Amino acid sequence: MVTITTNSASVQATGNHPFWVVDGDDLRGRPAAQDVYSHERDLTHNGRWVEARELRIGDQLLSVSGTRISIESLSTAHHHGRVYNMQVDGPHTYAVGPSGVLVHNKPSARILQTGGHTVKPGTAKALNESLGRNLHHRDWGRALEGLKDSLGLPKDYHGRIDALGNYLDEAGNILGNLEDFLH
CATH class of the missing domain: 2.170.16.10 (Hedgehog/Intein (Hint) domain)
Known part of the structure; x- marks a missing residue:
């Protein structure tokens, strides 16, 4: 902040x-x-x-x-x-x-990644900058896996990640936030 x-x-x-x-x-x-x-x-x-x-x-x-x-x-x-x-x-x-x-009012959070099984390094860098963190892309990837597991989504589910850490479905509905699954 x-x-x-x-x-x-x-x-x-x-x-x-x-x-x-x-x-x-x-x-x-x-x-x-x-x-x-x-x-x-x-x-x-x-x-x-x-x-x-x-x-x-x-x-x-x-x-x-x-x-x-x-x-x-x-x-x-x-x-x-x-x-x-x-x-x-x-x-x-x-x-x-x-x-x-x-x-x-920030019209909407920028989409950082569309699809993919893991969080890409560039997405992790943008999340770190946006959310004031300093995490490796694998840490963000584990958070994504935890979020998918909690929702019963298959590991190969392709959602979108925005700059606030939200994970969205194809319609733009927020399924969860990656920060809630960081350890």
């Missing part, structure tokens, strides 16, 4: 949660936020979406009232727990914290 502190308060977010940054050092050179619609990733004259892990001290965030709010400090800590995503109608943006900093 990333704790973002401004002059008025602190808010916590997962590392991949997008914040609207109006101005900041090397804003153009930072990686584009992945969990926003592709047409929303580019830098505009009004700023851009930046993942919480890419925020910097001094960045100017935008509040719902239109004021700029400067980041005074940032800290990162590993957090093991479930996080939730919400869908907001309209501009896919909502305000958090006492100052009403604008964040993106």
